[in-house]
């Protein structure tokens with residue numbers, strides 16, 4: 001598995017398992033299956049209502065906690081100082097863990113909580129060892145700059161939607177120039193991009209699935225990808241990404257898909 005180095009020095013696996021809409025037993029068995037297949041990075045959030053199952057799957061798997069990278073997120077209605085601390089403790093208790101590797105602000109506040117108050121709580125959580133690294137999600141360039149100015153520690157990651165039909169190169173460039181790694185969510189466009197003729201043409205040329213081409217396009221832009229998958233076939237397909245490359249021309253064609 002390839003890793004990207006975050007601004008605070010931590011290594012983050014470039015492929016992770018997205019878990020939005022994975023719930024109950026289906027979630028537990030997908031996570032166990034993923035870990036058996038070699039996934040070491042799992043993306044969840046308080047909002048997803050699946051952290052108990054993820055925690056239990058990890059407990060029942062034959063893997064050391066230190067070999068996993070777990071991301072969770074604080075929901076946008078809970079961004080006051082005390083709410084952040086309370087929700088973080090709830091996340092850790094549900095996951096049966098002492099720490100998460102990465103804690104994100106899931107969305108900017110919609111209740112006018114000052115960003116400084118939220119970041120102060122994130123810095124405190126980090127100082128307590130309950131989150132190794134911190135970051136944000138769904139943040140604009142402006143908000144990223146504000147967060148970086150306020151925080152005592154690096155804002156390592158911005159998790160945003162990114163796939164061939166949803167490209168925001170200005171945001172990507174700004175983050176990467178500011179040493180913020182971008183995690184692409186919905187990297188398969190929730191399957192809606194997988195029948196794109198250009199993707200199909202490139203996939204046929206390399207004898208690979210269209211999902212692999214969609215993910216490798218993001219990987220070659222130095223992004224993290226967190227495709228959600230529940231079937232073994234999809235889990236395997238998304239993990240086995242390396243050892244071949246899209247040509248510069250293929251990347252450009254996908255950049256310019258209209």
Ligand SMILES: NC(=O)c1ccc[n+]([C@@H]2O[C@H](COP(=O)([O-])OP(=O)(O)OC[C@H]3O[C@@H](n4cnc5c(N)ncnc54)[C@H](OP(=O)(O)O)[C@@H]3O)[C@@H](O)[C@H]2O)c1
Pocket residue numbers: 017018019020021043044106137138159160184185186187188189190191194209211212226227228229230231233234235237238
């Ligand atoms: N920060 C945020 O606000 C935010 C918002 C949305 C999502 N996210 C995160 O990003 C993750 C990924 O996004 P997403 O779940 O919305 O969509 P996605 O990963 O783009 O698409 C998931 C869909 O693709 C299918 N799939 C997976 N691998 C495949 C393959 N190799 N070939 C064909 N189909 C495949 C899955 O099917 P099966 O399940 O049947 O295998 C599922 O239907 C989420 O799970 C979540 O962790 C974050």
